[in-house]
Amino acid sequence: SKPSYRWRRVLLKVSGEALAGDQAQNIDPKITMAIAREVAAVTRLGIEVAIVVGGGNIFRGSSWAGSSGLDRSSADYIGMLATVMNAIFLQATMESIGIPTRVQTAFRMSEVAEPYIRRRAVRHLEKGRVVIFAAGTGNPFFTTDTAAALRCAEINAEVVLKATNVDGVYDDNPKHNPNARLQDNLTYHDVISKELSVMDLTAITLCQENNIPVVVFNLNKTGNIAKAIKGERVGTLIGD
Ligand code: UDP
Helix, strand or coil: CCCCCCCCEEEEEECHHHHHCCCCCCCCHHHHHHHHHHHHHHHCCCCEEEEEECCCCCCCHHHHECCCCECHHHHHHHHHHHHHHHHHHHHHHHHHCCCCEEEEECCCCCCCCEECCHHHHHHHHHCCCEEEEECCCCCCCCCHHHHHHHHHHHCCCCCEEEEECCCCCECCCCCCCCCCCECCEEEHHHHHHCCCCCCCHHHHHHHHHCCCCEEEEECCCCCHHHHHHHCCCCCEEEEC
């Protein structure tokens, strides 16, 4: 019989910074290829994978607004456009190794990608396609972590898997406290009350309100993405 895995449908969040690797350019193709390979392996097992991609490797609205004279909304729209570049790069990489992949954008760019249509996204997933959600939530003042929580809730995915450059969440800031320890499990309350920098409050609260567990893990270790998607122990699991 078919082996069963912990999750049937997952929302993988890939930050822009994770895509950059140690390259001087904005995107490291070794990283996008590694992501594509691991996602390919799990889709073959029948696990449905949706991806929200960030844009911080190219443009982060909040760091430009103010100082540059740019208003926050304009800066954030540029940030959202940056996520579309990453999404198309990732889509092309996935398709180069034979994984059918659709990009859906939160605002229309119909020559480039499909518009976000929830039921259509779900249909793609049911057919075994990977869906990449780009342009965040489509609204300034939000983040792609919030987009990940939102899309996860909308498409009834069971977990947000947050791929980062760190091994997981520590009980204190490891930069300031050398005794900070990596945690296997945390509650939403721990994350919020101790202000652990996992995701912004809007995103973590949305997960909490909708009982969406969050796994924070390091995508630079080979095999971790596949492990996280299969529900194997990796990084930090945040839940009730
Ligand atoms: N952004 C936005 N609304 C959203 C998602 C993203 O305005 O719903 C903008 C915001 O300026 C943000 C940028 O897009 O700084 C890139 O997204 P994010 O910083 O979340 O990317 P990541 O940290 O994952 O690389």
